[in-house]
Amino acid sequence: MRQIPKLILCLLLGVTVAAEPLMANYAAASAYYARRDYISSAAAYFQAYGYPKMAGEKEKAEWGLAQSLERLGFYYSASKYYSIIVRRGPVRTNIFFTKALEELGRINSTINLGQSHVVQLFKTRIDPAMVPGPARGFYFYYLGIESFDHKKYEQAAAYFQKVPSGSYFVKAQFHLGVISNLRGAHSKAMGYFERVRQSADKSEDGDWLREQANLNIARVDYEVQRYREAIEAYAQIPRESDNWLEALFEASWTFFMMQKHNNTLGTIHTLHSPFFENRFFPESYILQAITFLRLCRYKQVKTSLTKFKTRYKGVFDDLNKMLNKYKNDQKGFFRLTYDYRVGALKDYKRAWAILDSLARTDTYKEAGNTIRFADNELARLSRYGSRWGSSGLQDEVASFLRNKKAAAVKDAGSRLFDTASGSYAYLKELSDQTIGINTEMVLGRVDALRAQLKVGTADKKANFIGGLQSLNVTQDLEYWPFEGEYWEDELGGYVYNIESLCAKGGDGGAGGTKGGKANAGKSAGAEQ
Amino acid sequence: MTKALPKQKNFKALCTCLGVAAWCALVLLATPAAAEGGRFDGYEIRVIRPRFMNKTGRIELGAESAVILNQAFIYTFMVSGLLDYHFSETWALELGGAYGFSIDKADKTLLFKDFGIHTAIQRTQYIASAGALWTPVYGKTQLSNGQVVYFDSFITAQVGLTGINYKFEQCTGGPSLNGQPDTTPQPAPVTKGYPSVSIGAGQKYFVSQDYAIRWEVRDNIFAFPALDGACPGSTASGSELKNNITLQIGASTFF
Numbered sequence: 001m002r003q004i005p006k007l008i009l010c011l012l013l014g015v016t017v018a019a020e021p022l023m024a025n026y027a028a029a030s031a032y033y034a035r036r037d038y039i040s041s042a043a044a045y046f047q048a049y050g051y052p053k054m055a056g057e058k059e060k061a062e063w064g065l066a067q068s069l070e071r072l073g074f075y076y077s078a079s080k081y082y083s084i085i086v087r088r089g090p091v092r093t094n095i096f097f098t099k100a101l102e103e104l105g106r107i108n109s110t111i112n113l114g115q116s117h118v119v120q121l122f123k124t125r126i127d128p129a130m131v132p133g134p135a136r137g138f139y140f141y142y143l144g145i146e147s148f149d150h151k152k153y154e155q156a157a158a159y160f161q162k163v164p165s166g167s168y169f170v171k172a173q174f175h176l177g178v179i180s181n182l183r184g185a186h187s188k189a190m191g192y193f194e195r196v197r198q199s200a201d202k203s204e205d206g207d208w209l210r211e212q213a214n215l216n217i218a219r220v221d222y223e224v225q226r227y228r229e230a231i232e233a234y235a236q237i238p239r240e241s242d243n244w245l246e247a248l249f250e251a252s253w254t255f256f257m258m259q260k261h262n263n264t265l266g267t268i269h270t271l272h273s274p275f276f277e278n279r280f281f282p283e284s285y286i287l288q289a290i291t292f293l294r295l296c297r298y299k300q301v302k303t304s305l306t307k308f309k310t311r312y313k314g315v316f317d318d319l320n321k322m323l324n325k326y327k328n329d330q331k332g333f334f335r336l337t338y339d340y341r342v343g344a345l346k347d348y349k350r351a352w353a354i355l356d357s358l359a360r361t362d363t364y365k366e367a368g369n370t371i372r373f374a375d376n377e378l379a380r381l382s383r384y385g386s387r388w389g390s391s392g393l394q395d396e397v398a399s400f401l402r403n404k405k406a407a408a409v410k411d412a413g414s415r416l417f418d419t420a421s422g423s424y425a426y427l428k429e430l431s432d433q434t435i436g437i438n439t440e441m442v443l444g445r446v447d448a449l450r451a452q453l454k455v456g457t458a459d460k461k462a463n464f465i466g467g468l469q470s471l472n473v474t475q476d477l478e479y480w481p482f483e484g485e486y487w488e489d490e491l492g493g494y495v496y497n498i499e500s501l502c503a504k505g506g507d508g509g510a511g512g513t514k515g516g517k518a519n520a521g522k523s524a525g526a527e528q
Numbered sequence: 529m530t531k532a533l534p535k536q537k538n539f540k541a542l543c544t545c546l547g548v549a550a551w552c553a554l555v556l557l558a559t560p561a562a563a564e565g566g567r568f569d570g571y572e573i574r575v576i577r578p579r580f581m582n583k584t585g586r587i588e589l590g591a592e593s594a595v596i597l598n599q600a601f602i603y604t605f606m607v608s609g610l611l612d613y614h615f616s617e618t619w620a621l622e623l624g625g626a627y628g629f630s631i632d633k634a635d636k637t638l639l640f641k642d643f644g645i646h647t648a649i650q651r652t653q654y655i656a657s658a659g660a661l662w663t664p665v666y667g668k669t670q671l672s673n674g675q676v677v678y679f680d681s682f683i684t685a686q687v688g689l690t691g692i693n694y695k696f697e698q699c700t701g702g703p704s705l706n707g708q709p710d711t712t713p714q715p716a717p718v719t720k721g722y723p724s725v726s727i728g729a730g731q732k733y734f735v736s737q738d739y740a741i742r743w744e745v746r747d748n749i750f751a752f753p754a755l756d757g758a759c760p761g762s763t764a765s766g767s768e769l770k771n772n773i774t775l776q777i778g779a780s781t782f783f
């Protein structure tokens with residue numbers, strides 16, 4: 001009988017030791033954290049967060065939990081708890097508000113939290129004076145983005161102006177450039193884009209921004225009819241960039257406006273190469289057709305229009321089927337794009353050009369990154385099952401990560417579907433244009449059609465070689481003939497070598513019309 | 529993405545063996561430099577861009593290893609250096625020098641071992657030359673990994689001096705008819721220089737705008753008195769013509 005109290009004592013001691021994590025309090029968690037045992041501290045803080053023993057302990061445990069997760073590299077998981085703190089707003093009891101906002105800004109600079117996540121974060125209006133210095137960029141940038149998305153450009157500009165120097169500054173300057181351009185303040189826009197071009201860093205994000213700045217500079221130049229400068233800006237986009245073909249396509253319009261038809265056709269020739277058979281530039285056929293039209297090469301106009309029809313009829317049909325099937329299935333549509341990207345898709349072959357363009361969008365890439373980061377944390381989470389499983393932390397974080405992934409997929413799927421729908425409408429519009437061009441040509445109203453194009457006056461001083469480069473008379477050039485065989489290194493360097501037939505009354509392909517006589521020799525004179 | 533097959537432009541078929549390469553270069557002598565400005569006027573579509581490799585006004589410094597291909601009883605290996613000045617993309621002046629050594633082939637050893645025959649050998653020790661280099665072809669080729677490499681095909685004609693080393697091995701060492709050792713004194717080895725002319729053809733593959741890998745085949749021709757290298761008492765007279773066909777492979781850099 002004397003042994004019984006000892007037995008009970010031992011039993012209690014044993015239970016206490018075994019249940020140590022469950023019984024852990026805030027002090028124990030802090031001790032683990034101080035020892036840099038973040039795995040234990042995360043579990044203990046989670047316990048203290050769920051079962052606070054005194055006032056204020058829940059908030060402290062919440063902060064400690066987020067910090068522990070961040071130290072372990074669980075950035076998304078940490079963002080969950082930082083976000084909870086921030087969403088409570090800068091109230092007196094929310095003592096970690098400022099720090100949490102700073103941490104979220106830092107995490108977002110490392111791994112993109114996703115726009116929807118951040119916008120949700122700032123649903124609670126915060127007094128700007130309460131936003132700490134290091135988080136001001138993060139805060140005002142995303143408020144600007146939200147306003148920008150809602151087309152509230154004045155408000156967006158005001159927010160972007162408040163973004164201080166730091167990791168969000170250049171991006172804010174870029175958006176200010178876009179807003180200025182939308183308002184018609186071209187020189188101001190150029191100033192912003194120039195600043196972005198010069199100050200964007202050498203990172204992947206920096207390169208992307210620099211390219212976007214170059215593209216926008218080119219577009220502004222195009223708008224104000226500084227075509228030569230526009231070409232120079234387009235030429236800044238490197239070949240290996242995803243934006244290269246876009247730059248070439250836009251440059252071909254610029255050449256057209258300059259009446260550099262051989263350069264227009266040469267640039268389009270790259271877009272039509274078999275290397276890019278899955279890229280989506282249907283308008284290039286229309287531009288090709290109207291360029292031939294300006295040169296009174298009616299047979300080639302017909303050929304271009306026929307090629308457009310041949311290439312895009314199937315795209316149009318498959319895209320239609322695809323859109324009908326995934327009308328109410330955003331997740332499925334994202335999956336479809338993903339399958340195309342990884343080479344697992346066997347269906348809708350004729351619409352692969354559309355899926356290819358979708359897979360190159362920022363929407364797709366952002367969602368892809370979210371999935372990748374979330375999967376990475378989920379995989380690592382499974383390793384801590386024995387330590388975090390009993391406390392419920394593992395389940396909670398895993399559930400958050402899965403939901404984040406699902407939300408990213410759904411949101412991206414919806415946006416991608418909208419983009420694809422836009423492509424469908426665009427194709428339909430272009431198809432109507434081909435009918436228009438054909439009809440006008442056959443009816444002999446070629447002059448009227450050409451007049452509608454409102455091209456600029458030919459700049460005889462501006463001559464270009466391939467690759468969007470100005471002709472430099474001191475430079476040695478190399479010439480390669482195109483004999484039906486595409487070489488990868490030659491892409492982007494093609495220049496046509498044909499003359500206008502307008503002086504000869506065209507090539508007779510317009511149903512016998514002699515349209516273009518009024519402009520006889522004009523186009524030819526503009527050729528280099 | 530479509531992947532272009534390995535191919536070569538300009539003179540289309542890649543000359544992979546030395547003879548074909550030399551022949552092609554000679555044939556192309558009559559063909560204008562295909563990639564130069566103002567060409568391909570008859571083509572509807574052309575690529576026009578800044579020339580990848582500009583040599584005009586640049587100095588080329590290179591080193592090559594050479595082997596003489598047409599020697600029956602010895603192998604001759606040489607190390608050569610070259611210095612070119614490119615007046616234009618097509619014309620250059622070249623100074624070159626090579627120095628080497630030779631080793632006997634098994635045939636030569638067997639002849640002596642089994643039959644007591646020593647062969648008379650002319651061992652090329654050095655070649656010094658200067659001349660003109662003409663580059664009629666500027667082309668490009670695509671490697672199997674998709675990389676495009678630019679190249680020049682050139683021909684050269686040079687004059688210089690070729691040094692031949694005589695060891696007079698054939699003048700002694702064989703058993704005499706009466707079974708007694710041959711006591712005829714062997715002349716001391718000597719190296720004699722002969723004026724020579726060399727013609728050749730080759731290619732430079734530009735690794736970058738400053739470096740090239742080059743190979744060439746040359747025929748080094750010289751005349752020598754028949755008496756040179758003959759044993760004492762020989763009545764040989766007149767002169768003979770000798771061809772040394774060399775294969776040279778090396779690299780060069782441009783300044």
